[in-house]
Amino acid sequence: MSGPTLEKIAKGDGLALCAAGSWTARFAPALEKLVGEAEKLTGSRPNIFIDVSQVSKLDTFGAWLIERLRRALTNGGPEAQIAGLSANYATLVDEVRRVKPAVPLPPSGSALTAVLDGIGRNIYGIGETLVALVDMIGAVIAAWFRVWRHPSKFRLTSVVHHLQQVCWNAVPIVVLITFLIGCIVAQQGLFHFRRFGADVFVVDMLGVLVLRELGVLLVAIMVAGRSGSAYTAELGSMKMREEIDALRTMGFDAIEVLILPRMVALVLALPILAFLGAMAALYGGGLVAWLYGGVDPSSFLSRLREAISINHFIVGMVKAPVMAMVIGIVACVEGLAVQGSAESLGQHTTSSVVKGIFFVIVMDGVFAIFFASIGI
Amino acid sequence: MTSTTATPITETPTAAASTSANAIISVRDLTVAFGSRRVLDGLHLDVTRGEILGFVGASGAGKSVLMRTIIGLVPKVSGTIEVFGTDLDSGDKARRDVERRWGILFQHGALFSSLSVRQNIQFPVREYLKVSERLLDEITMAKLTMVGLKPEVADRYPSELSGGMIKRVALARALALDPEIVFLDEPTSGLDPIGAGDFDELVRTLQRTLGLTVFMVTHDLDSLHTACDRIAVLGNGKIIAQGTMADMLASQHPWLREYFHGKRARAVIG
Secondary structure (H helix, E strand, C coil): CCCCEEEEEEECCEEEEEEEEEECHHHHHHHHHHHHHHHCCCCCCCEEEEEEEEEEEECHHHHHHHHHHHHHHHCCCCCCCEECCCHHHHHHHHHHHCCCCCCCCCCCCCHHHHHHHHHHHHHHHHHHHHHHHHHHHHHHHHHHHHHHHCHHHCCHHHHHHHHHHHCHHHHHHHHHHHHHHHHHHHHHHHHHHHHHCCCCHHHHHHHHHHHHHHHHHHHHHHHHHHHHHHHHHHHHHHHHCCHHHHHHHCCCCHHHHHHHHHHHHHHHHHHHHHHHHHHHHHHHHHHHHHHCCCCCHHHHHHHHHHHCCHHHHHHHHHHHHHHHHHHHHHHHHHHHCCCCCHHHHHHHHHHHHHHHHHHHHHHHHHHHHHHHHHCC | CCCCCCCCCCCCHHHHHHCCCCEEEEEEEEEEEECCEEEEEEEEEEEECCCEEEEEECCCCCHHHHHHHHCCCCCCCEEEEEECCEECCCCHHHHHHHHCCEEEECCCCCCCCCCCHHHHHHHHHHHHCCCCHHHHHHHHHHHHHHCCCCHHHHHCCHHHCCHHHHHHHHHHHHCCCCCCEEEEECCCCCCCHHHHHHHHHHHHHHHHHHCCEEEEECCCHHHHHHCCCEEEEEECCEEEEEECHHHHHHCCCHHHHHHHHCHHHHHHHC
């Protein structure tokens, strides 16, 4: 197949631009160059026309470029003609003749305005996020009371299903990670405490740290990453496919049907996981203390009994359901905020996890201040 | 090797030996199974260059499966598929060359939801051809005009389009690289009768102007009647009949009688 050419042939006072070869998409870059050069001839002769009788193949790209050349050559003067058009291609050329000049992309403004614009929108967005969160908390509480009054509306099957997803299926990974973290904390503690001959205090550190803070915080972060993102993606794709609208039109409340069971499952799951996580971390720490630090299990246990009180355990566990609510609310708000595109789904899933973890840590700080001030 | 002439051209002489002279797609002994369920069972089909083939069959008979097998989305158990005389099993390179020469309109459009209409249409062109932004924009406008959309649509996103517009944009994207074959999967489903009629007319016009070969899976009797040159009917994993609308109407096959002489059909064909 021969490449395209465009020859200039002078005829009297006129000029014929003879196109030949295949004027097709495959040769588009070459064609563009040919046409670009030919456009410069505009006005150089009184009569310029385009001869396409030698063109062996033509498609939309070729036809458009010929049309573009014709428009350029016309440019205010008498209309440039296309000669030698075969019947096959005449319809195609007629078709592209209807094409209007391209609409340019809307101007995007300067880089500085774009940065300021972005900052402004983000700050404005923080306010919107907070309003959406409060709105969702209210909606969930309202739904909870509706279900309270009519327990038949409670979707137990759905709760059990979600409980399996967020709790039972999460047990192995949560236990594994907290076990390893327990090992690492104990090893680091031993390594540094040994210099002061205070080996045995590693048990105090491990017990307080794991039960009060680490167990629940670590598990909450894992749950935000694992289940919060799943909630957002599920609700988001349901929103994209109008499934939530369908529910609404059938007279169901999306909060009651979709969100409440997820919230209940999460609020039940997080304390269970936090407890299992804390136990796994203590076990891991105890194992390292024994194998690496020479603290045998019986002295580990008796030391642990002295070091911690039930208060430490309660302080840790009380936080778990609150964190679950925070994660669930953020995940559901983000899920319902998903717009029509795949990109939006990705963005909201990311921000569900990021905001979830952020709020979990903020809540942990609030709890720390509270417990410190009441002296537990 | 893009050719979009209306005149039939046999580009590879070797192909002519194994298939009928003008077959642009030739399917031989195709078997496709999901688990133990055979969806297509020893199917033969030829599509001639420059025709609009309407492909019908009961729901679940495997129409979309055949289309998806030809374009390589569903693996086949046995059989050969030749497109432009190239066996699609003869290596990735050959396959990619063929893929550049066809365009596909998926049933639900399958537009990239995070790209605007303009970016959707430009996507394949940008990947395959090194051309200026100006030409890209101009070609986008040309395609939009061809499928009967206004230039203002260019900067909308798929979620902001109506069903009919999505189909049109998807067709514009399928046509972006000026393919020789377009596969249409239920192009008129979900469109109102006027919109569907316009779409049929559009397919006809494009086929005439661009010399396209069209493979159209459809349930729409109007489309079959007005747009298609030839109709193939799928049943029991095989082609049970093929020919013009008149052949279909004359057929004595019970399913065909029901399909083409049912109440709905009489309303269309009379």
